[in-house]
Amino acid sequence: MAADKNYLWWQSGIIYQIYPRSFQDSNGDGVGDLQGIRQRLDYLQWLGVDAVWVSPIYPSPMADFGYDISDYTGIHPLFGTMADFDELLQDVHRRGMKLILDLVPNHTSDQHPWFLESRSSKNNPKRDWYIWEDAKPDGSAPNNWLSVFGGSGWEWDEQTGQFYYHAFLKEQPDLNWRNPEVQQAMFDVMRFWLDKGVDGFRVDVMWHMIKDKQLRDNPPNPDYSPEMATYEKLTPAFSTDQPEIHDIVQKMRQVTDAYNERVLIGEIYLPIHRLVTYYGPDNNGAHLPFNFMLLNLPWNARQIASAVDEYEGALPEGGWPNWVLGNHDKPRIASRVGRAQARVAAMLLLTLRGTPTLYYGDEIEMTDVAIPADEIQDPQGLNMPGLNLSRDPARTPMQWNDAENAGFTTGTPWLRLPPNNSRINVEKQKDDPHAMLSLYRRLIALRRSEPALRTGDYLPVMAEGNVMAYLRKHEDTKLLIVLNMGHQTCYFKPGNMHLQGTVLLATDPEREGKLVQEQIILQADEGLIIRLQL
Numbered sequence: 100m101a102a103d104k105n106y107l108w109w110q111s112g113i114i115y116q117i118y119p120r121s122f123q124d125s126n127g128d129g130v131g132d133l134q135g136i137r138q139r140l141d142y143l144q145w146l147g148v149d150a151v152w153v154s155p156i157y158p159s160p161m162a163d164f165g166y167d168i169s170d171y172t173g174i175h176p177l178f179g180t181m182a183d184f185d186e187l188l189q190d191v192h193r194r195g196m197k198l199i200l201d202l203v204p205n206h207t208s209d210q211h212p213w214f215l216e217s218r219s220s221k222n223n224p225k226r227d228w229y230i231w232e233d234a235k236p237d238g239s240a241p242n243n244w245l246s247v248f249g250g251s252g253w254e255w256d257e258q259t260g261q262f263y264y265h266a267f268l269k270e271q272p273d274l275n276w277r278n279p280e281v282q283q284a285m286f287d288v289m290r291f292w293l294d295k296g297v298d299g300f301r302v303d304v305m306w307h308m309i310k311d312k313q314l315r316d317n318p319p320n321p322d323y324s325p326e327m328a329t330y331e332k333l334t335p336a337f338s339t340d341q342p343e344i345h346d347i348v349q350k351m352r353q354v355t356d357a358y359n360e361r362v363l364i365g366e367i368y369l370p371i372h373r374l375v376t377y378y379g380p381d382n383n384g385a386h387l388p389f390n391f392m393l394l395n396l397p398w399n400a401r402q403i404a405s406a407v408d409e410y411e412g413a414l415p416e417g418g419w420p421n422w423v424l425g426n427h428d429k430p431r432i433a434s435r436v437g438r439a440q441a442r443v444a445a446m447l448l449l450t451l452r453g454t455p456t457l458y459y460g461d462e463i464e465m466t467d468v469a470i471p472a473d474e475i476q477d478p479q480g481l482n483m484p485g486l487n488l489s490r491d492p493a494r495t496p497m498q499w500n501d502a503e504n505a506g507f508t509t510g511t512p513w514l515r516l517p518p519n520n521s522r523i524n525v526e527k528q529k530d531d532p533h534a535m536l537s538l539y540r541r542l543i544a545l546r547r548s549e550p551a552l553r554t555g556d557y558l559p560v561m562a563e564g565n566v567m568a569y570l571r572k573h574e575d576t577k578l579l580i581v582l583n584m585g586h587q588t589c590y591f592k593p594g595n596m597h598l599q600g601t602v603l604l605a606t607d608p609e610r611e612g613k614l615v616q617e618q619i620i621l622q623a624d625e626g627l628i629i630r631l632q633l
């Protein structure tokens with residue numbers, strides 16, 4: 100990659116998320132592991148990504164598939180050993196790539212020694228490490244807060260006669276971040292991994308980490324309707340996004356900044372004006388508060404174009420943008436917008452200004468896999484039956500080839516694969532210029548070679564109907580991106596600009612190298628990157 104002297108790796112680079120249970124199994128137990136990831140580093144390098152973020156690999160009872168951690172500085176035997184981890188880190192670095200770990204500081208497993216101590220008696224020194232409260236006089240929970248995974252957020256503890264709070268499962272008690280000992284313990288965890296050479300963290304549910312001191316009731320959500328998760332009945336005004344969170348994030352940033360070029364990413368689902376506050380008042384908060392706008396917006400050119408403008412406009416001075424199309428909690432993009440539009444989405448993700456994060460499998464057009472009711476594993480799906488909230492469909496094994504179990508495992512995969520993966524696999528797509536994988540690879544290569552795409556300015560261009568258009572500009576280079584987000588042929592004619600250029604890259608490779616002038620006829624679901632002649 101051409102050197103971007105003024106930009107750090109996490110600004111100019113591309114992040115790839117691996118859900119470790121589902122990437123590559125190396126020992127036939129049906130669950131992916133660290134050696135499996137190591138075996139696939141050639142692929143990631145060939146694809147051209149710069150950094151890998153791995154979802155939790157720590158010891159865990161797996162009530163929430165690793166997001167319930169019982170030891171923050173160990174490796175779950177399912178995934179391997181600490182020696183395997185060290186090898187993986189070394190191999191990633193040897194290839195000039197970076198490794199980002201998932202950090203889950205909001206809650207531990209109920210099997211974590213800290214919680215076992217905390218719940219052992221009211222006088223235990225770790226009692227205050229979690230959020231314990233008396234029942235109301237009538238015996239009910241301290242307030243009305245709900246669990247994201249359904250039901251009350253409070254669990255009664257018979258032995259000590261108090262409730263504890265859990266924003267997620269009752270097996271995931273929330274830590275009390277108002278306690279300085281908790282803060283220090285988690286900062287030590289960060290240092291443990293940073294000392295090993297890990298390149299940063301994706302911080303789980305950052306906006307949940309601190310709650311209203313008075314534990315006031317959350318108000319009802321006026322937009323709630325019965326097909327939504329029960330958690331949506333209330334607006335989490337007092338259980339999330341509290342003013343004190345910024346202090347905590349700044350402290351995490353200080354821990355990170357004591358090391359060279361490490362990144363702090365925050366998982367934050369909030370509206371843009373709240374999201375951007377997580378950059379911190381002086382850019383001393385999270386480097387990248389994850390921007391999930393593309394996951395949540397309807398797939399509509401006008402809405403997306405104006406949301407991008409709003410985001411660009413809301414970023415604080417020096418705040419670096421970022422974009423996400425998929426993750427292990429949301430339906431896959433190819434299922435949400437369809438295969439044809441997923442190609443346009445790929446072009447959008449890789450040409451917007453800011454760090455893109457790719458979700459494993461999206462690059463081969465994997466779709467959500469229907470999981471029969473009796474095979475559902477995700478607690479979110481199991482706890483709220485009938486609402487279709489299971490996240491399993493987006494977490495199925497990576498499809499490497501057309502062998503049984505797609506080359507993921509020689510055993511029985513922990514989640515089933517789709518019945519037909521003869522086309523949706525790496526092997527099949529890697530030499531096919533029309534396949535999604537080739538589109539991703541070419542987009543990544545172009546982003547790596549064009550400073551305009553990597554770090555250039557973003558300038559919106561007026562467009563109508565289903566078309567979204569913008570320029571990326573660096574020195575003398577101007578790239579025009581035109582995306583048809585609809586399924587019908589249409590025209591694009593920029594009102595205020597003389598249009599003359601060459602198609603550099605297109606969702607349909609046959610279009611590449613063609614000249615364009617004055618107006619463009621866009622095929623259905625077509626995206627073009629055009630180098631403008633100056």
Ligand code: GLC
Nearest residue numbers: 163166203267303304427428
């Ligand atoms: C985050 C994770 C999700 C997990 C939850 C609780 O949202 O991405 O998978 O269930 O936090 O830790």
